[in-house]
Amino acid sequence: MSQDIDSPKPLTQSSTKAFENALLKIEHEHYVFRLFVAGMTPNSQRAVNNVQKICETHLQGRYELEIIDVYQQPIYAKQGQIVAAPTLVKELPLPLRRFIGDLSQTEHLLAGLEIIKKPHQPT
Amino acid sequence: MQNLLKTSTGIKGLDEITHGGLPQGRATLICGSTGCGKTLLAMEFLVRGATQFNEPGVFMCFEEKSEELQQNFLSLGFDLNELVEKNLLTIDHVHLEPSEIEEAGEYDLEGLLIRLGYAIDSLGAKRVVLDTIEALFSGFSNENILRSELRRLFRFLKDKGVTAIVTGEQGERAFTRFGLEEYVADCVIFLNHTVYQQIATRRMRIVKYRGSAHGTNEYPFLIDQQGFSVMPISSLGLDHPASIERIPTGVPRLDTMLGSQGYYRGSSILITGTAGTGKSSLAAHFVNAACARGERCLYFAFEESQNQIIRNMHSIGIDLGQWVELGLLQFQNARATLYGLEMHLVVMHKAIDQFKPDCVVIDPISNLVAAASEIEAKSMLSRMIDYLKMKQITALCTDLTSTSGSSLERTEVNVSSLMDSWLLLQVLEGNGERNRGLYILKSRGMAHSNQVREFILSDEGIQLRDVYIGLGGVLTGSARDNQKAKDQAESLDCQQQIELRQREIERKKMAIEAQILALNTQFEAEKDDLIRLINKEKQRNDTLIMDRLTMAKLKQADKISDPLSPLKNTGRGF
Numbered sequence: 090m091s092q093d094i095d096s097p098k099p100l101t102q103s104s105t106k107a108f109e110n111a112l113l114k115i116e117h118e119h120y121v122f123r124l125f126v127a128g129m130t131p132n133s134q135r136a137v138n139n140v141q142k143i144c145e146t147h148l149q150g151r152y153e154l155e156i157i158d159v160y161q162q163p164i165y166a167k168q169g170q171i172v173a174a175p176t177l178v179k180e181l182p183l184p185l186r187r188f189i190g191d192l193s194q195t196e197h198l199l200a201g202l203e204i205i206k207k208p209h210q211p212t
Numbered sequence: 213m214q215n216l217l218k219t220s221t222g223i224k225g226l227d228e229i230t231h232g233g234l235p236q237g238r239a240t241l242i243c244g245s246t247g248c249g250k251t252l253l254a255m256e257f258l259v260r261g262a263t264q265f266n267e268p269g270v271f272m273c274f275e276e277k278s279e280e281l282q283q284n285f286l287s288l289g290f291d292l293n294e295l296v297e298k299n300l301l302t303i304d305h306v307h308l309e310p311s312e313i314e315e316a317g318e319y320d321l322e323g324l325l326i327r328l329g330y331a332i333d334s335l336g337a338k339r340v341v342l343d344t345i346e347a348l349f350s351g352f353s354n355e356n357i358l359r360s361e362l363r364r365l366f367r368f369l370k371d372k373g374v375t376a377i378v379t380g381e382q383g384e385r386a387f388t389r390f391g392l393e394e395y396v397a398d399c400v401i402f403l404n405h406t407v408y409q410q411i412a413t414r415r416m417r418i419v420k421y422r423g424s425a426h427g428t429n430e431y432p433f434l435i436d437q438q439g440f441s442v443m444p445i446s447s448l449g450l451d452h453p454a455s456i457e458r459i460p461t462g463v464p465r466l467d468t469m470l471g472s473q474g475y476y477r478g479s480s481i482l483i484t485g486t487a488g489t490g491k492s493s494l495a496a497h498f499v500n501a502a503c504a505r506g507e508r509c510l511y512f513a514f515e516e517s518q519n520q521i522i523r524n525m526h527s528i529g530i531d532l533g534q535w536v537e538l539g540l541l542q543f544q545n546a547r548a549t550l551y552g553l554e555m556h557l558v559v560m561h562k563a564i565d566q567f568k569p570d571c572v573v574i575d576p577i578s579n580l581v582a583a584a585s586e587i588e589a590k591s592m593l594s595r596m597i598d599y600l601k602m603k604q605i606t607a608l609c610t611d612l613t614s615t616s617g618s619s620l621e622r623t624e625v626n627v628s629s630l631m632d633s634w635l636l637l638q639v640l641e642g643n644g645e646r647n648r649g650l651y652i653l654k655s656r657g658m659a660h661s662n663q664v665r666e667f668i669l670s671d672e673g674i675q676l677r678d679v680y681i682g683l684g685g686v687l688t689g690s691a692r693d694n695q696k697a698k699d700q701a702e703s704l705d706c707q708q709q710i711e712l713r714q715r716e717i718e719r720k721k722m723a724i725e726a727q728i729l730a731l732n733t734q735f736e737a738e739k740d741d742l743i744r745l746i747n748k749e750k751q752r753n754d755t756l757i758m759d760r761l762t763m764a765k766l767k768q769a770d771k772i773s774d775p776l777s778p779l780k781n782t783g784r785g786f
Contacts (some may be wrong), residue, residue: 127323130322132318132320135317166330167304167330171323171327172321173319173320174320176319187312187314188316189314189315190315190317191317191318192316194315194316194317197314197316198314201314
């Protein structure tokens with residue numbers, strides 16, 4: 090019984106710790122991206138350029154980027170649940186997020202990726 | 213110019229109202245409110261295409277997961293897994309989670325088109341379903357892009373040459389919430405699920421079918437274990453065949469009343485009467501006779517259960533149970549209020565199509581009014597009767613007439629004009645007893661008796677007896693027997709009187725004859741007297757002459773005068 094009463098205390102401690110750790114980790118997090126494009130349309134090209142630029146600027150050395158042309162590998166479209174093109178899927182870190190469009194709205198994207206913590210400050 | 217090609221849906225009834233199916237190579241919009249069966253109709257289109265026409269299909273669902281779909285359709289007897297394994301079906305669940313998606317720039321829906329194109333090409337699909345594509349509107353915020361992409365999607369489908377079904381949720385004012393009908397302009401089918409007096413009925417209507425004639429009514433449809441069935445019943449016309457074959461009614465005396473042969477095959481017979489007049493019993497006789505001939509009968513009972521009917525008919529010496537066991541008789545028992553009229557009609561149609569009966573009994577039709585209004589009931593029945601006539605099925609309907617009504621010669625649902633033969637069972641009340649009377653109000657196309665018959669339910673079944681029709685009116689039951697006895701007594705009395713009078717006359721005749729004899733005798737006597745008198749006179753005359761001659765001789769007269777002359781004179785006086 091006495092153990093039961095005591096147990097919540099360490100648990101809260103550990104979750105707080107975990108949260109703090111997580112905050113710290115954000116800056117060192119490893120990112121895994123897949124960019125699905127449909128052929129080499131202007132949108133696709135812009136998206137590829139934009140995502141590469143962002144990754145190089147903000148996530149240098151700690152990202153993986155795979156670019157998939159669903160025209161050539163249509164099976165990926167189903168597997169990746171692709172509806173719109175281009176779609177950037179952030180697989181890691183969780184949660185999974187999808188960004189659609191040519192990724193020209195950089196701030197929006199960065200906020201969504203939680204790369205910059207306060208999205209409102211720059212604007 | 214070639215006619216519009218159509219893709220058969222394989223769905224019962226739908227092909228008939230669309231005159232062949234959905235427009236081939238084009239998209240059809242199916243819209244309706246929640247739970248009206250859009251997904252089911254769309255999926256059945258694919259399943260039937262795969263199983264019946266060997267046309268592979270792609271089902272792209274935006275709302276349900278493929279596992280959920282598989283489970284849902286298994287309960288309807290569609291094994292989607294099997295079709296997927298046979299490469300006849302692809303289910304692609306398009307997962308759209310608005311919270312996961314962030315828009316960051318310009319985009320199009322090329323991904324969707326590629327997925328769809330890939331699915332179509334990998335199967336060689338001929339049929340495509342998009343269920344419900346409107347989900348895209350909740351996944352993406354830029355409506356302008358969406359609309360132009362949708363337009364592109366439908367063009368893409370057309371280019372692919374697939375026959376597509378697109379489903380859409382019913383909007384407040386338009387057919388679909390997001391105006392899908394704007395893109396899919398070839399064929400629009402509207403599904404409806406209305407509740408009237410707590411009874412729900414599913415209906416389908418073809419709003420538009422470009423380039424083709426189609427049925428325009430709202431057709432009821434049914435979703436059951438076999439999937440979808442639409443009843444194109446309203447499209448039936450009055451061109452059914454008319455048989456000259458006659459079938460017995462099951463009551464020999466009734467056959468006699470109906471021109472000695474009974475009903476026409478394929479005709480509709482109405483038996484009306486107040487409660488307890490023996491309508492069901494008459495129907496049971498008909499069924500019994502039909503089954504005994506080896507015909508198949510379908511009995512729709514809206515008031516009694518199968519066992520109850522069998523038990524009750526045992527009491528009048530009819531064993532319906534044996535026919536059920538032999539598979540010649542089938543009961544369909546349902547409360548009239550169980551579902552809407554249209555649904556009843558659909559259920560009855562289905563039962564008839566499956567069982568293929570020669571005779572159908574609907575007992576009673578008046579109960580159907582409980583499920584809807586009178587007008588609807590009449591229209592439903594007329595369609596039912598048209599259908600039965602077309603199939604040359606003899607239909608016997610009973611109808612309970614309410615005693616409170618003004619006239620007995622009316623039916624609860626005013627269907628008498630639809631019927632070929634109409635028997636009226638009536639209670640003849642009097643002398644503290646109720647007796648049943650049977651009339652034939654009409655029987656088209658045959659000579660029939662205009663006499664009322666007393667209708668007796670005995671252990672050996674129904675018996676018809678002549679009623680007493682005399683000075684005392686129409687009498688039945690014990691009153692009839694009474695009257696008969698009275699009549700007999702009267703007739704005996706009369707007979708006796710006649711005999712009495714006859715004897716009297718005889719006597720009178722004898723008396724007169726005796727009188728005649730007496731008068732004759734008298735006359736003869738008088739006549740004899742007269743002759744005697746004449747003879748006597750003659751003798752006297754002769755004697756007188758003789759005497760004169762003798763006298764003259766004696767007197768020695770010289771001349772004898774004619775002795776006869778004075779006598780002659782006197783003789784003349786005679």
